[in-house]
Amino acid sequence: xxxxxxxxGPKRSAPKxxxxxxxxxxxxxxxxxxxxxxGHIVYGAARRVxxxxxxxxxxxxxxxxxxxxxxxxxxxxxQVIEAEGRIDVLINNAGYATYGAVEDIPMETGRRQLEVNxxxxxRMTQLVLPHMRAQQAGRILNxxxxxGTIHTPLGAWYHGTKxxxxxxxxxxxxEVEDKGIQMVLIAPGLIDTxxxxxxxxxxxxxxxxxxYKPLYDGLRNADAQAQSAPGTVSKAISKAISAxxxxxxxxxxxxxxxxxxxxxLLPHRVFDKMVLSMVK
Ligand SMILES: NC(=O)c1ccc[n+]([C@@H]2O[C@H](COP(=O)([O-])OP(=O)(O)OC[C@H]3O[C@@H](n4cnc5c(N)ncnc54)[C@H](OP(=O)(O)O)[C@@H]3O)[C@@H](O)[C@H]2O)c1
Numbered sequence: 669x670x671x672x673x674x675x676x677g678p679k680r681s682a683p684k685x686x687x688x689x690x691x692x693x694x695x696x697x698x699x700x701x702x703x704x705x706x707g708h709i710v711y712g713a714a715r716r717v718x719x720x721x722x723x724x725x726x727x728x729x730x731x732x733x734x735x736x737x738x739x740x741x742x743x744x745x746x747q748v749i750e751a752e753g754r755i756d757v758l759i760n761n762a763g764y765a766t767y768g769a770v771e772d773i774p775m776e777t778g779r780r781q782l783e784v785n786x787x788x789x790x791r792m793t794q795l796v797l798p799h800m801r802a803q804q805a806g807r808i809l810n811x812x813x814x815x816g817t818i819h820t821p822l823g824a825w826y827h828g829t830k831x832x833x834x835x836x837x838x839x840x841x842x843e844v845e846d847k848g849i850q851m852v853l854i855a856p857g858l859i860d861t862x863x864x865x866x867x868x869x870x871x872x873x874x875x876x877x878x879x880y881k882p883l884y885d886g887l888r889n890a891d892a893q894a895q896s897a898p899g900t901v902s903k904a905i906s907k908a909i910s911a912x913x914x915x916x917x918x919x920x921x922x923x924x925x926x927x928x929x930x931x932x933l934l935p936h937r938v939f940d941k942m943v944l945s946m947v948k
Contacts, residue, residue: 684909685752687711687745689735689792690762692719694861695811698898699759699905704728706906711748714762735762735788736780745795754803757909758796760789761811765826765867767887768874777874778825785829790836797844804848809908810837811901812855812917814924818931820943821883822871841916852908855928857921860895886947896921 686703690696691712697720700712704726712723713733720730731747734740748755766773766781793808800806815823816830834853841851858864868888875884904920919925931939 683707683709684756685709685711685748685754686757686759686909687713687731687748687755687796688759688761689713689733689788690811691723691730692716694863695856695859695898695901696759696761697722699761699902700728701726702899702902702906703909706910708909709752711744713744733762735792736783738791741788741791741795745792745799749799755796755799755806756803757807757809758792759809759811759905760792761809762788763811763829764870765815765823765863766870766874767822767826767867768871769822769877769880769883770824772874772876772880773825777870781825781829785826786832786836789833793836793840797849800849801844801847806849807852807909807914808837808840808849809852809854809905812837812853814855814857814919814921814927816853816855818927818939818943820887821947822880822887838916850914851916852914853917854901854904854908855917855919855924856896856901856904857919857924857927858895859898859901859921861898864895882948890947894922 686708688696688700688710691700692714696712700710700723704710704723710723710728711731712720712728713731714720715732715734717730717732723730731744732740733744763785766777789810796806796808810833812833813830815827816834819827837851837853844851871884871887901920904918908914908918919928
């Protein structure tokens with residue numbers, strides 16, 4: 669790896685070495701650019717390396733990474749360690765949503781969803797932990813979703829992955845906090861990124877059984893106005909990195925807090941009815 673060429677943007681905290689997955693688009697790309705501007709040493713990682721050119725232009729670094737390939741994950745972490753000697757922050761952001769009726773989704777499609785959103789995040793975490801433990805410092809931000817608290821029809825596989833992210837992150841906090849490592853959840857609401865396009869493609873590809881057609885149609889027509897800009901999440905990520913004592917979870921985007929509160933307050937069946945009324 670070549671010598672770092674650090675950006676000289678405004679600094680909110682001492683520069684940190686940050687590895688962020690899924691930096692070729694959406695939340696990951698916006699956050700990588702904002703963190704570079706804040707003066708951090710940022711390594712963006714994704715499969716589409718060419719789509720991360722803006723990071724290089726801004727003074728950051730890019731790495732090829734497929735979170736379904738073990739060798740690729742090992743190599744990415746190794747490259748950052750070789751170049752910088754440390755990793756202060758890992759942001760596990762790579763992810764997508766496969767939507768469709770449970771009856772319709774082939775097991776192979778479901779398995780791939782788990783590989784990216786769960787196994788990739790868990791392996792990247794496992795790979796950075798020994799370095800952070802040796803440093804006696806580090807922070808891991810796992811991008812969950814409001815979908816890690818609430819549930820929508822046709823989203824069983826996706827919600828399952830985000831509920832995993834929440835449980836995994838909270839449990840791991842109890843293992844590593846006394847070693848100087850902080851585990852933080854970031855829970856975005858609906859954000860205007862490449863996410864909806866991927867979700868819609870998955871929905872169309874998976875749709876088979878006519879009995880679920882009203883739900884498929886309802887989701888396709890869901891209100892796009894509910895989306896927030898990726899900068900909303902990027903701000904929460906910056907806060908989670910610069911705070912001396914980060915919160916355990918940062919919710920970001922329109923309705924994220926409201927939906928969380930409703931989910932906690934409303935009886936299960938009432939909440940179910942409310943969600944169904946939004947998509948039918
Ligand atoms: N947008 C929302 O409404 C929303 C809401 C809540 C949570 N989230 C979460 O936010 C995270 C980022 O999503 P986004 O909204 O920014 O979507 P996006 O624009 O589609 O970006 C997804 C990123 O994940 C990367 N990725 C996908 N599969 C990968 C793989 N196998 N290996 C490495 N990288 C992979 C993609 O890069 P490559 O394709 O180049 O590899 C891309 O950079 C996801 O975890 C998502 O679940 C999004």
